[in-house]
Amino acid sequence: MSLSARLLVLLLSPLLAAVAAASEPDRSALFEHELGRLHSPEMVNLQERFQGQPLLIVNTASHCGYTDQFGGLEQLHQDYRERGLKVVGFPSHDFNQEADDEAETARVCFQNFGVTFDMFRPIGVRGDDAHPIFRELARQAAAPRWNFYKYVVDREGRVVAHFPSRVGPGSADLRGAIESIL
Structure with a gap:
């Protein structure tokens, strides 16, 4: 290797290491939390439940x-759960469209739409009040711009694709991204 090539490697090594570190998922931000299930006293250790699993993470709202x-998210859950996909919903009032009452949120999810995938108590998903999970998702991809923003996360905790609200659960692109992590 020439002297100029070695100098270039020495100069760029710290930058390349920083870029590589920034692209690595922060598993503690994604998984080292205990959160309460929606309208339930049950607490869930996210590391035990989700680490190492392919995920579809969605911020939701009842109104x-x-x-x-x-309904479409439940269909994805049914279609892919045997292949290991975990669909995870996080209600949020960040866009002023979540019910003020957790019981109402649960009724919309569980009774109106028959949701059986994991739903948690409302959390912040944007800005200074964002839960660390959504700060990490934003760091890797983008912060949710609205309700029903979708993140496809591989088994290593990397966001491999993210989709805006207008991309529905039946989208071929979303399903293709899910297939890629199974």
């Missing part, structure tokens, strides 16, 4: 124009 996507 949004996209709320009917719960």
Whole structure:
């Protein structure tokens, strides 16, 4: 290797290491939490439940124009759960469309749409009040711009694709991203 090539490697090594570190998922931000199930006293250790699993993470709202996507998300859960996919819903009031009462949120999810995938108590998904899970998702991809923003996360905790609200659960692109991590 020439002297100029060695100098270039020495100069770029710290930058390349920083870029590599920034692209690595922060598994503690994604998984080292205990969160309460929606409208339940049960607490869930996310590391035990989800680490090493392919995930579809969605921020949800009960009173949004996209709320009917719960049905499609449940269908994804049914279609892919035997292959290991975990669909995970996080209600949020960040866009002022979540019910003020957790019981109402649960009714919308569980009774109106028959949701059987994991739903948790409402958390912040944007800005300073964002839960560390959503800060990490934003770091890797983008912060949710609205309700029903979808993140496809591989077994290593890397966001491999993210989709805006208008991309429904039946989208071929979303399903293709899910297939890629199974």
